[in-house]
Amino acid sequence: MVWLDQRGEARAEVFAGAAPADDVIREEANRCALDLKPDRDQFSPGFKSPVLEPTRSCRSVVRTFLAILGLCAWTGAVVAQTLTTTFDVYVSIDGERAPAWLSAAARMTGSLYVGSATDKIVVAGDRYQVESTGRGAKILSSVFDNLLLTRRSEGSWVAGGQATTKFYERRGSGEPSSAVFDYRSGTVRFLRGSGSSAKTEKVRFATSDTAALPYVLLGRPRPTGPVSISYTDGRSLKTATFDGTVVFNHVVAGTTIPTIRYVKRKASPNDPEIELWTRAEDGFPVRVRLGLGEKYGVRAEVNATSLPPPFKRST
8 A cells, every 4th residue: 555655654764763772652653643533443343444544744743843852752632651560470379280390389389479570551642552571580490491571562442442453472482473463454463483484364353462451441431341352462362251340459569559350251160260450540450360270270460569650541
């Protein structure tokens, strides 16, 4: 398409001189140069979103602000906000059902610290970028040769959920996996490694991913009923339905915070468990609980150790 070529040329012209460390801001500045007209009905079967074309006037505005600030700037209607949070990760272990090495590490039963994670979220209007980096604890070094987990996501909030456009994940020394969504054609392309291994699947709904999913309710109105979400782990498409609970208190870094727990519905006892706990004020995630199913006897607890101030959407 002609406009895609024009967009690529404009991006190269505007951001060629930006420092490599500014790639997140650089990408967001380019995104904010679009005349955004998001389709709010992206959950309809067979949805194909319209492709949005940047205008010359918008590109000129971005170039002007770059010249003034020496970095980048935003159109008056879009202000970027950056949120950073940290998490500790523990696993609770049933010694009779868990893998032998995990049971031994946790002395047959109990809880084991397995790592930490840092999330950085850049929000500009309805667009988001998430960078998540996790590091495993030293106790795992005898089992895994690389304890680093990296995830990156970019997309937009839409009515009822999120629409990821790009997702990347690398676990340790394994091959990276990624997913690239084309809502106009209604497809997603999954890539492994250098891209020699790829597959394309049909997409029926706006789809989130494992990096962005905890932030699906950030700054959004509190759901009044069940929340159904399509998401990907970079390898396949999955769906989940969550039911909210009442507001109750949870402690983060010594501070008591009202939270809401969202629990994934299970079709059978061996279905993976997912619980998402969010700050009641703004939907920011404070705790995630992941269970591998009853037959495995392992449940992960991802607990926030620091939180940004309550998030308020810019208008």
